Amino acid sequence: MLLSLVLHLYSLRSVLPAAVMLGSAPTYLLAWGAWRLLSACLPARVYQAVDDRLYCVYQSMVLFFFENYTGVQMYLVIFPEGTRYNPELTKVISASQTFAAQEGLPVLKHVLTPRVKATHIAFDSMKNYLDAVYDVTVAFEGTVDDKGQRKEAPSMVEFLCKDCPKIHIHVARIDKKDVPGERDFMRRWLHERFEIKDKLLIEFYDSPDPDRRNRFPGESVSSKLSLRKTLPSLLVLSGLTAGMLATEAGRKLYVKTWLYGTLLGCLWVSIKA
Template identity: 35%
Template sequence: MMSIVVNLQHFRWLVPGFVIVGTAPCYLAAWGAWRLLSAALPHRIYQQGDDTLWSVYQRLVLFFFETYSGTEIHLYGDVDSLFKKKENVIYISNHQSTVDWIVINMLAVRQGMIGHIRYVLKDSLRYLPMYGFYFRQHGCIYVKRDGKFSKNQHTVERQLERFKKENTPVWMVVYPEGTRFNPNRPEVIKQSKQFAKERGLHNYEHVLAPRMRGFQISLEHLWDHVDAVYDVTLAYSHSIDPQTGERIKSPGMPSFLTATNPELHIYIKRIQVEDVPRNEGCLKSWMYERFKEKDLLLSSFYGSSNKGCNQRFPGPSVISRLSVRHTLPSFLFCCSVLVVSLMTEVGTAFYWQMALYGSITGCCWMAVTS
């Protein structure tokens, strides 16, 4: 019996995966209807409706990653800034797992900004079925690995300027490392160390050397629109090999959802935007210093585990629990829409057509406009 329970534990991610991905065609249909209805209205009205829809969907996601999973979240640093008031921010963080994207939701919902998240994304994600097309409509920006923009720079700048012109609330998310830190990819870590060595930088052990382009252009065009930069350092429990004491790959979404009592440790540093240098050379030095601090924090986190202590960052922490009222209504609503869509022959046919043709049309549109 015990072995059956353990085996079933490994499949706890199936229901969340089915609901989150399964409701995407319904979401795309709702977004498309709103896009048509708001076509004759000012763009800021469309944006407000779009942000509301995105908030509902992301709260559904959070239902599984907080309520369903029983995640315990430890917050360190400038925690009061998160709860004090709503702010427009540029969010930077170390990047090590697909769950990092969910952590953004976890923090934004606590400030009432979950519908206003935008991302600087890798260019390859533009062809992600349904999501790639929608992210562009939501105001996200695609950047190639070499730091060049997948569309002409004028289009990117116009999108950022629109946020400012229409006074759109925004959390602009940038992962300066460009790719995830993964101990199973030593060649990527080696390249990062070589990059840092050639420039006389800190010898990064737990992060990759940061790149600048996405953050730089976001800062340049949102300078007088955002209030602060949220510099976030993230660590996962159970990311140390108990036998060797070495860091292992951080859990992906399925692994995180099947883990027993997962913990997240999040260190927040709020930096007033006026304190961020705008000169390119100074900005590079500033970013390298931010990631040096992250590396030292993570070294402390993983070092404490090696000494037999509980993994944690230095300083006091707050355990933050999200009330079910923030996620359950979205879960019930989205599941109801999904069930109703699949209950009739017409609804089922429309659902699969939206999934198929919506994906094809979105990918074609992204290819034509690249």
Template identity: 35%
Template sequence: MSLDWLVADMVSIRGGALGHLRYVMKDTLQLIPLYGHYFYTHGCIYVKRGNFNQDKMIRSLDYLRDPKITVSVVWYRFTEVFVYYPATPKVIEKSEKFARDNNLKVLRHHLVPKVKGTWLVAQHLHDKFDAVYDVSVFYEGCVSPDGVRGNAPQLIEFLLGKCKKVHIHIRRIPMTEIPKEEEALKVWLHDLYIEKDELAENFFTKDSEKRASVQKRLGGCVSHLSPWSTLCSFLFFSAVTVPIICTSIGRQVYLYLLIYGTLGSYGWLAIRSVC
């Protein structure tokens, strides 16, 4: 499991926005028992890679226009569809070929950004947001001694301490600077990724001076999270979980909920959710 959703939570909790995140997610994530249905009812949008149902996505976006719903983030890995992994050369080659065929600059550390879904979000929620936050994430330990970039750490590797530091660069882009027309947005989005690619080029190298120049250029500071920020959530979920695990009735209720709740939610999502 990748870490990008965790980074989004890291950023949002420091901005007091945890709980207001709304994700555009790949459709396979709806298969997670119970959580798949929870994400949908929370306002997240499932999409299929490649072709998707535009009308369903528009209905989901119209739901998020409700002034009673506070939305902080909607874009989530959607501009790239696939995350850039050096271990998937065929995906990278396909992206590079697409760039050459469409007279776009070939990116070295990102895939060509997809514009269709991003355009729909920008078009239907343009007046809902004040700005878009462009987030670039760099994980320590992703470059081999000979300068070859490796994959970003997965969740289990992160929890085992194999990634000692995460560098997060955030840039605020006012909505007034984001085009509403699809073709103009396509050009703007690719130019944005060219800038991100140049930043990554100086980070994913064995040259420590270049990496230091990136950190110096971005500035920033170490951000520690106080234990008090998550203590209430920890106590709440502990109080709910312990009776379920430690009592036979609790385990039985959980088992029934897991089986029948999952089957029921699958049926509902099959009708309503996937774009």
């Protein structure tokens, strides 16, 4: 009975960070709205400076949990495949491999076949503002089962529950002049980059040598933010939220902000889409 209780409580360990992060959203929205009104008569640069600071405070609070509660950092990654590789979606993987074979391209195991159209358009539009392209390969520890098969990448809840010990990121800098501008040449170049990714991931997940498994080649650098960069934001936003919820008027304002802010946000996303 006691063991069941302990296991149940352990399964709920993501509730605290999720509640704080989501619960502070209305506070941030109210603070932003108030500043928007107060700064209406001020120069745009003044509004922008404080707006950037407010956003930085909220993001620092989010990073507090990922850096100090879970030990995992966050990254935004754009995949030329158009979606994340999921070992459980066998039909997607099979279709990707079939497409590569039909196009005369090497079939990949741990990544999907990249599509060149969006990549080419993005590079062609931005090439005058770029110095280089960074090829980023991401791998997760703890995502191979007892049979040696890859599992799905960790979810947000699993990150907050510390189910992923480490995220490994391999970065290769490619000078702009080495990226082909013509679409057909870029198509081949992009697939070659993914062939390199595939070899890295085969070593990471499937290497028979334990010393080469769960690591990328090259020098390893551990990246972690200090507590002083994230804790103040957590305390400020949590304190403001708790103070608002302590009064009846504050609770009403909080609930209305949460409700109408969510509806307006959904409406805005629908319009932008």
